Amino acid sequence: MANLIQQCKDWLSRQRVFQVLGPGGADSAEPDDSRAESSPEQIELPPKLAQQLTRLVEQLPIHPDDRATVQSSLESVLAEWQQQPGISSNSLVILSSPVTAVSRILSEGLAEWAAAQSWSLSHLEWQERPAQPEEIVDKLRLQLGRGTLTTAVEPEITAIPNLSWCFLRSAEGLDGIDYLRDHLLNDRTRFWVIGSDPVSWEYLKSVLDLPAYCGQVVSLPELSGEQLAAWIMPVAEALEIHFDSPSIRDRLQHLNHNHSEQSDSPQRFKDEYFERLADVSEGISTVALQLFLRSVEAEPLEAEDAQDANEDNGNAEASETTQETQNNPDSEKKETPRSLRLVARSPKLPSLPQLNQNDHYLLYSLLLHGDLTLTALAESLGDAPQTVNNQVQALRRTGLLKQQDQVIQVNPIHYPRLQQELAANNFLVERSE
Amino acid sequence: MIWQLAQTDENNKSAGEAAGETARQAGQILSQITTWKIAQALIIVAVAFVVIKSLDWIVIRTSERVAKEWRLRIKQFLPFIRTLVMTTAVVTLMNLFLNLSRDNVLAVTGTIAVALGFAFKDYASSIIAGLIGLFEAPYRVGDRIRIADHYGEVVSYGLRAIRLKTPTDNVVTVPHNHIWTSTVSNANMGALEAQVVTEFYLAHDVDAQRVKQILLRVAYTSKYTHLTLPVVVIMQEKSWGSLFKLKSYPLDARDEFLYMTDLTTRAKRMFAKHQFAYPRWFDANSNTSIDE
Incomplete structure (x- = not known):
């Protein structure tokens, strides 16, 4: 009888209507479908291999197309400003997602370009937000202020790699943006390149009307499947990651794509994998990387394949040379146990845990600022640090947040769904298509 | 006369028959x-x-x-x-x-x-x-209304009455027939947002412009504020001091009182920092009520 009741409960819990009404709600009741279609033979990545994979992914350079977008946008706007410095807008705003390190894209993209073009480049040398919000203005003035100019100065490019570090959502935390708006952007001898994200940009637009003072706003384009493949494949090749055959659903979704290869060729699997990756990650590089990491699994090799692999590895070890470059993913020695092979399954976003209103406030604050220390987060929420810490630890356990040293961030893999959830709950977040 | 008596007799007889018929029908129904x-x-x-x-x-x-x-x-x-x-x-x-x-x-x-x-x-x-x-629809479920001296969120709409959940978490049952005679003040009329008015009392000699800036900044930096809806500061001079009203909308009308507390707490911190003085006394004889 007990078994019968349990079977009945299991059946009910599988029905969609009961999932919506069940204790965890739609999201929590939904199984983690990213793993749902995996084969029963799949096994967890050995820790050493997982570390190696993570390290390779972390070592990837910024996407070359992001760099190209920054440089080409700057060239066109800068040319206009040089022709009419007194009239044309003297700033360019680059927007990336709140979970993408826009500061890295700007710093690397601009340094290379300015050196090649012989432009004088200065930038705000901050790696984080000042600890006290009331210090932001003083520190901005110290780094960027010039006082009253009495002599003509050479025009220069000044970069603010991450605008989020220049404010904190608190009563005194927006003074830094006031300062930028009132003093710096009016300095016509400088051309400003500002890195930001759509969440903070919309906020500053709503509160301070900052875009009215700035020039062109360029959003980094979504990366396509091909672009992601060109970027990530060195890692996949270094670790001999195979691409799993797509599910029927994925095949149906990409039915219209023309593939010249045979329907079951590895190339076709790879192309479909990256198309799916671009689709699910909304073309955001950091989300795509996290999804890629999550999709890689190990599975045992068949006996014959294992023997072949052993022979291959033996040959590889014998012919291994010492010409390896440390940062080149191709040079990483593959440490896959010989009885395993790595397979990238179809990438899928994880479900969000059940979130309450206080979680929404906290997560919006993190998206608004990109990253925050606990003290700054508490200040931006107007709550006690201890209360906020309890909440942060609970969200960390669900995987929604990452905490490195003292800095708390939203886990990029959850960004697409979190963005949808916050937009549906009245928060000032653009709803993705 | 005889005819009249006969008529009365006829009437009594028919009334008796009708009563009998009704009783018979009732008996039939009961049976x-x-x-x-x-x-x-x-x-x-x-x-x-x-x-x-x-x-x-x-x-x-x-x-x-x-x-x-x-x-x-x-x-x-x-x-x-x-x-x-x-x-x-x-x-x-x-x-x-x-x-x-x-x-x-x-x-x-x-x-x-x-x-x-x-x-x-x-x-x-x-x-x-x-x-x-x-x-x-003078009120719907989820609306925040004031009716019959009670204020709260309509949590239930029954056939006879509604139930209001007050800020103190009491549940008040209010019969619908109040809508015949009482006024119903509805803060959100089916919308999720409801305006919150937070009042601040300061001395006459404070820098009104600075106070206004602080209040706007406090509202715009509150986690509860609905940023796409207007935030306005209104000022009135009273005999006892200056009354500032900060009008803004929370993201969720349910957070109304938490929102007011957040605004008040953070504004007071800024007032203290700027050493703004509060009214020294209230004019008890004044006809001006601070509720106005």
């Missing part, structure tokens, strides 16, 4: 009430009760779990569904016992009208007001 019919009636009542409670649970639970923009829209279904179920149950019961022919309907209606006229006048008034309220 048709069987144990099985009573059992059926009890089952209908029980089923209606379970259906109403289940639908209540489903609608409220669903509305609380979906995106906030859908919460109130889903809750609006609640009174309609309840009314539909109750009406169906009542009609089924009447049909079961009274065999609703045209004559029976007229007889029952007359009887009920007389009974209600005396015993359940207010009850009937509330039910009728409730039905009208469904379409006129």
Whole structure:
């Protein structure tokens, strides 16, 4: 009888209507479908291999197309400003997602370009937000202020790699943006390149009307499947990651794509994998990387394949040379146990845990600022640090947040769904298509 | 005269016959009430009760779990569904016992009208007001209203009354018939947002412009503020000092009091930092109320 009741409960819990009404709600009741279609033979990545994979992914350079977008946008706007410095807008705003390190894209993209073009480049040398919000203005003035100019100065490019570090959502935390708006952007001898994200940009637009003072706003384009493949494949090749055959659903979704290869060729699997990756990650590089990491699994090799692999590895070890470059993913020695092979399954976003209103406030604050220390987060929420810490630890356990040293961030893999959830709950977040 | 007597006698006779007929019909109806019919009636009542409670649970639970923009829209279904179920149950019961022919309907209606006229006048008034309220919508489930000296969120819309959840978490039952005679102040009229007015009292000599800037900044940096809706500061001079009203909207009207607390706390911190003085005394004789 007990078994019968349990079977009945299991059946009910599988029905969609009961999932919506069940204790965890739609999201929590939904199984983690990213793993749902995996084969029963799949096994967890050995820790050493997982570390190696993570390290390779972390070592990837910024996407070359992001760099190209920054440089080409700057060239066109800068040319206009040089022709009419007194009239044309003297700033360019680059927007990336709140979970993408826009500061890295700007710093690397601009340094290379300015050196090649012989432009004088200065930038705000901050790696984080000042600890006290009331210090932001003083520190901005110290780094960027010039006082009253009495002599003509050479025009220069000044970069603010991450605008989020220049404010904190608190009563005194927006003074830094006031300062930028009132003093710096009016300095016509400088051309400003500002890195930001759509969440903070919309906020500053709503509160301070900052875009009215700035020039062109360029959003980094979504990366396509091909672009992601060109970027990530060195890692996949270094670790001999195979691409799993797509599910029927994925095949149906990409039915219209023309593939010249045979329907079951590895190339076709790879192309479909990256198309799916671009689709699910909304073309955001950091989300795509996290999804890629999550999709890689190990599975045992068949006996014959294992023997072949052993022979291959033996040959590889014998012919291994010492010409390896440390940062080149191709040079990483593959440490896959010989009885395993790595397979990238179809990438899928994880479900969000059940979130309450206080979680929404906290997560919006993190998206608004990109990253925050606990003290700054508490200040931006107007709550006690201890209360906020309890909440942060609970969200960390669900995987929604990452905490490195003292800095708390939203886990990029959850960004697409979190963005949808916050937009549906009245928060000032653009709803993705 | 004889004719008149005969006529009176005729009238008495016909009245007696009518009374007898009614008694006969009533007896007939009563004789048709069987144990099985009573059992059926009890089952209908029980089923209606379970259906109403289940639908209540489903609608409220669903509305609380979906995106906030859908919460109130889903809750609006609640009174309609309840009314539909109750009406169906009542009609089924009447049909079961009274065999609703045209004559029976007229007889029952007359009887009920007389009974209600005396015993359940207010009850009937509330039910009728409730039905009208469904379409006129002076309040809906999820609205924040002030009615009959009570303020709170409408958490339930029954056939006879609504239930309000007050800021102190009391649940107040207010009959619908208040809408005949009382005013109903509705803060959000089916929308998720409701304006919150937070008042600040300061001395006459404070820098009003600076205070205004601080209040705007405090509102724009509150986690509760709905940023796409306007934030306004209004100032009035009173005999005891300056009254500032900060008008803004929280993301969720339910956070109204937490929002006011957040605004007040953070504004006071800024006032202290700028050493703004508070009014020294209130003019007790003044006709000006601070509630104005």
